[in-house]
Amino acid sequence: MDSAHPASTAAPRRRMNPTLRRVLRNKSIMFGSVIIVGLVIIALIGPWITPMDPLRQDIWERYEAPQGIWVNGEFNTRYILGADELGRDLLSRLIIGARVSLLVGLIATGISLVFGVVLGAISGYVGGMVDDIIMRVMDVLLALPGILLAIAIVAALGPNIVNAMIAIAVVRIPTMARVVRSDVLAVKNEEFVEAARALGQNHVIVLFKHILINAWAPALVLATLGMGTAIVAEAALSFLGLGTQPPQVSWGRMLSVGREAIRSAPHVTLYPGLAITIVVLGFSLLGDGLRDVFDRRLKDT
Amino acid sequence: MLKYVVRRLFSLVFILLGVSIIVFMLVHLAPGDPVRIMLGEDATEADVERLNRIYGFDRPLPVQYFIWLGNALQGDLGTGIRSNLPVTLLIFERMPATIELALWSLVLAIGVGIPLGVVSAVRRNSWIDFGSMFAALIGVAAPNFWVGLILLSQIALYVTWLPIGSRGPSFPDALWAIATRLDFVVFWDHFRYVLLPALALGTSIMALITRLTRSSLLEVLGRDYVRTARAKGLREFTVVYGHALKNALLPVITVVGVQFGALLGGSIVIEVVFAWPGVGRLIVSAISQRDFPVVQGSVLMLAIVFALVNLLVDLSYSLVNPRIRYG
Numbered sequence: 001m002d003s004a005h006p007a008s009t010a011a012p013r014r015r016m017n018p019t020l021r022r023v024l025r026n027k028s029i030m031f032g033s034v035i036i037v038g039l040v041i042i043a044l045i046g047p048w049i050t051p052m053d054p055l056r057q058d059i060w061e062r063y064e065a066p067q068g069i070w071v072n073g074e075f076n077t078r079y080i081l082g083a084d085e086l087g088r089d090l091l092s093r094l095i096i097g098a099r100v101s102l103l104v105g106l107i108a109t110g111i112s113l114v115f116g117v118v119l120g121a122i123s124g125y126v127g128g129m130v131d132d133i134i135m136r137v138m139d140v141l142l143a144l145p146g147i148l149l150a151i152a153i154v155a156a157l158g159p160n161i162v163n164a165m166i167a168i169a170v171v172r173i174p175t176m177a178r179v180v181r182s183d184v185l186a187v188k189n190e191e192f193v194e195a196a197r198a199l200g201q202n203h204v205i206v207l208f209k210h211i212l213i214n215a216w217a218p219a220l221v222l223a224t225l226g227m228g229t230a231i232v233a234e235a236a237l238s239f240l241g242l243g244t245q246p247p248q249v250s251w252g253r254m255l256s257v258g259r260e261a262i263r264s265a266p267h268v269t270l271y272p273g274l275a276i277t278i279v280v281l282g283f284s285l286l287g288d289g290l291r292d293v294f295d296r297r298l299k300d301t
Numbered sequence: 302m303l304k305y306v307v308r309r310l311f312s313l314v315f316i317l318l319g320v321s322i323i324v325f326m327l328v329h330l331a332p333g334d335p336v337r338i339m340l341g342e343d344a345t346e347a348d349v350e351r352l353n354r355i356y357g358f359d360r361p362l363p364v365q366y367f368i369w370l371g372n373a374l375q376g377d378l379g380t381g382i383r384s385n386l387p388v389t390l391l392i393f394e395r396m397p398a399t400i401e402l403a404l405w406s407l408v409l410a411i412g413v414g415i416p417l418g419v420v421s422a423v424r425r426n427s428w429i430d431f432g433s434m435f436a437a438l439i440g441v442a443a444p445n446f447w448v449g450l451i452l453l454s455q456i457a458l459y460v461t462w463l464p465i466g467s468r469g470p471s472f473p474d475a476l477w478a479i480a481t482r483l484d485f486v487v488f489w490d491h492f493r494y495v496l497l498p499a500l501a502l503g504t505s506i507m508a509l510i511t512r513l514t515r516s517s518l519l520e521v522l523g524r525d526y527v528r529t530a531r532a533k534g535l536r537e538f539t540v541v542y543g544h545a546l547k548n549a550l551l552p553v554i555t556v557v558g559v560q561f562g563a564l565l566g567g568s569i570v571i572e573v574v575f576a577w578p579g580v581g582r583l584i585v586s587a588i589s590q591r592d593f594p595v596v597q598g599s600v601l602m603l604a605i606v607f608a609l610v611n612l613l614v615d616l617s618y619s620l621v622n623p624r625i626r627y628g
Contacts, residue, residue, distance in 0.1 A: 139312075140319030144604050145566025148584075152323075152600050155588040156330035232444045236570050239446055240585055255447060259574070266454035273447030281442035 022293045029289030035282025043099045050092035051077040054249060058087035063265035066090075082267045085257055090268065093249050094275055100250040101279065104165055104234040104243075105227045111169035113223050116176025117212065123177065124184030125207050135181070138174035146171045150233055154242045161250075164243040168233045172226050179222055183215030217294035225287035228280040235276050251276050306616060313608055320604045321373065325366050327600070328593045339382055339593050352382075373601065379594035381587075388598035392580060396602065399572070399579035401472050403564040405495050406503030411557065414507045415550070418514025423541060425519065433511055440508030445567050449501030449574040462493055466576035469494030498575040502567055506560045513556055518549040558614035562607045 023029055042049075064083035069076055081090040123134040141149065153167035187193065188211060196206045237243035238252025239259075246253070251272040258268035328339075336358055340348050353359055360368075372379070378388035421430040440448075457463045469490045470478075478487035521527065522545050530540045569581030576582070580599050587595035 136315070136319070139316055140323065143316045143320050143608055144323075144600070145563060145607055147566040147569060148600060148603055148607075151569065151584065151588070152327055152596070153330075155584075155596055156327040158331065159588075228442070235444055236446060239570060240573060241589065255450065259450060262450060262454045263458060266451075269447070269450045269454065273444065273450065276447065277439060277443040280444075281438065284442060 019293065023289075026289040026293055028285045028292070032282045032284070032286030032289060035278060036286060039098055039102060039279055039282065042095055043102045046095045046099055050089070050095050051080060052089035052092045054088060054092035054096045055247065056088060058083070061087035063261055063268065065265075066267050081271050082265070084254070084268050085261060085265075090254075090271055093254060094251070094271060097249045097251045097254060097272070098275070098279075100161070100244060100248060101231050101234060101276070104161065104168070104250075105230040105283075108165045108168040108230040108234075109172065109223050109226045111165070112172035112176050112226065113219065115169070116173045117180050117219055119173065120177035120180025121184050121207055121212055124181035125188060125203070125211065131181075134177070138177050141170070141174045146229075147233065147236060150237060151240070151242060154237060159237075159242040159245065161244045161248065164234055164237045167237070168230045171233070172230065176219060176222055176226075179218050180212075180215060183218055184211055187211050187214050217290075221287055221291045221294065224283055224290055228283035228287070231276060231283070232280055309612055309615065313612060317605060317608060320608075321370055321601060322366065324597050324601045324604070325369055327597055329362065331593075339591055373598075378598035378601070381595045382592045383587075383590050384592075384595075388594050391583060391595060392599055392602050395578055395580045395583050396606070397471060397473075398468055398577060399565065399568055399581060399603075400606070402495065402498055402502060402568050402571070402577060402579060403561065405499035406501075406564055406568075407506070407557065407561055409499050410503035410507035410510055414510030415514050415553065418511040418553075419518060419541075419546065421511070421515040422518035422522070430515075434515070437508040437511045440504045441512075443504060445501050445504055446570040446574050448504045449498065449571055452497045452501055453574070457497055463497060464494055467494065468578055498571055498577050501574070502564060502571045505567075506557070506564065509556060509560065510553055513553050514549065517552050518545060521545045521549040555618065558611075558618065561614065562611050565603060565607050565610070 061079065061083045062085060064079045064087065066082040067076055067079045069080050071078075079089055079091075081094070084090055084093065119134050119138075123131045144152070150164075150167040150171050153170060154163050157163040157166065184207075193206060193210055196210050201209075234243055234250065235252030235255065238250050239256045241256065244250035244253050254272040255269055258265070258272065261268055336349050336352055339352065358365065376389055378392075380386065381388055381391055384391065417433045421433045424430055453465060457465045469492075470487050472491060475488040475491040478484040518541075522541070527540060527545050530544050531537075535544075568577075568579060569584060571577065572579045572581035573585050580603055584596055584599045584603075587593075587599065
């Protein structure tokens with residue numbers, strides 16, 4: 001293009017932002033984004049694209065085998081992926097369930113991001129006793145295997161989807177807080193922080209405007225990777241009957257009921273798990289890619 | 302080293318105290334009267350009385366905690382409300398099964414993961430490399446309980462010697478049979494029951510080990526000392542397995558250590574899938590029966606095992622890797 005306009009060579013050629021270029025060149029980010037954009041679209045327009053009514057029961061079609069999209073030379077919309085224990089269309093339920101998975105992931109990760117960033121930032125910036133107390137509490141939370149802590153919280157609060165989200169968020173907070181804390185510690189003693197303080201800005205502004213703005217990348221990477229963890233955790237809790245309750249549809253619950261017919265109708269458990277796997281793969285590809293681009297320090301986490 | 306061990310043990314005590322507070326609070330986080338929650342609406346006066354005696358629900362919260370902790374420290378975690386058996390007994394019956402399952406999945410993960418990673422690195426960009434890297438990508442992402450369901454529906458139903466669910470003879474029993482009677486049948490029986498649950502539980506860590514072994518070995522193979530080894534005419538086999546692999550496995554060991562604790566958590570869901578009689582299944586059924594003493598006791602015991610495992614792993618690093626120096 002430039003050679004066609006020799007007159008314009010004097011002006012500096014507009015270059016793409018180097019970070020953006022690295023993002024676009026990263027295969028991992030690209031593959032991950034495609035999967036996640038797909039998920040978001042399905043979650044948004046789900047109710048309008050289901051081939052059948054996801055709640056309609058048909059006792060004669062219990063555990064109907066997958067029919068595929070091509071039957072007797074004609075385009076088929078009935079039981080493309082088969083039916084569940086009440087004769088409901090599996091594909092339609094998968095599409096509706098995408099919404100729950102995405103929402104649970106987003107809300108749980110959002111909560112853990114907010115609390116993790118605030119706790120980690122305060123801990124790192126204030127230091128001393130406050131730091132000790134916050135970090136010891138985080139140590140205690142990390143002393144339980146994640147899924148066990150989540151199960152225990154849901155057991156106490158009562159099994160439903162909101163409590164499952166809270167539980168998943170609590171599990172993720174300590175990791176987030178630790179990472180943010182170490183980033184704040186790394187930046188805290190830089191000269192620009194001292195300069196901001198010398199200019200008379202108060203601690204809150206310094207912390208949030210000057211320090212955290214330089215420490216957001218690892219938190220973002222962790223949150224992306226955490227989306228996958230949260231979605232699996234929701235599935236596990238729902239599988240155990242501690243998450244989504246009927247009539248809500250979620251992939252984890254579909255696995256749980258499919259388990260009853262694992263001999264006669266393995267397709268009922270196959271597809272929801274496949275959906276979870278693909279989505280988790282999407283988030284981990286995206287997270288790994290973002291980590292490579294923005295933050296090489298987190299490499300081994 | 303001794304100073305480090307003492308310090309770690311000291312902080313372990315504090316962390317476990319913190320865990321005990323969380324576990325204790327489980328009953329009180331539940332909305333409503335804990336006695337009614339546990340016993341239901343039609344509880345008799347005698348039942349309420351019995352529960353009050355164990356937990357002191359009629360006293361202030363801190364007092365209740367110390368009563369509970371005092372009992373727990375003496376090995377009394379209360380009585381299961383449904384089974385009427387001591388909670389410690391219920392847990393000690395099941396803990397070996399859980400640990401056995403976690404250990405087997407670790408053994409399988411290492412036994413498959415490391416060789417696969419080495420082959421992938423040595424034959425970089427071959428079909429076996431692409432194949433195993435693709436499998437590893439899926440293996441990390443797939444929920445382990447779904448892998449379990451697939452193993453059940455696709456393999457256990459067609460392979461006659463693989464049982465569907467439940468546990469065979471315990472590992473000590475199997476060893477005892479070999480040691481005393483040279484009887485390998487018991488061991489085989491033990492192994493065929495544990496194989497599928499352990500595989501399902503170990504999938505993600507197996508995938509992780511494969512990926513890490515590959516990348517770590519590739520990195521080490523590019524180092525100067527490996528070039529020197531090659532330059533002085535050593536055979537490729539000696540270079541890879543004698544020189545490079547030893548250093549490449551260090552990060553793998555770290556990950557294995559970190560992940561072993563996670564296996565204990567993951568086993569909860571796997572135990573439900575395979576009807577494996579471990580602590581995880583005990584917790585899940587206790588939750589659905591609102592049997593809080595059992596839930597509390599099991600969570601506490603799993604946390605203690607988890608903490609001890611992590612401590613052992615940390616301590617063994619310093620033995621494996623002399624470059625780590627603890628102050």
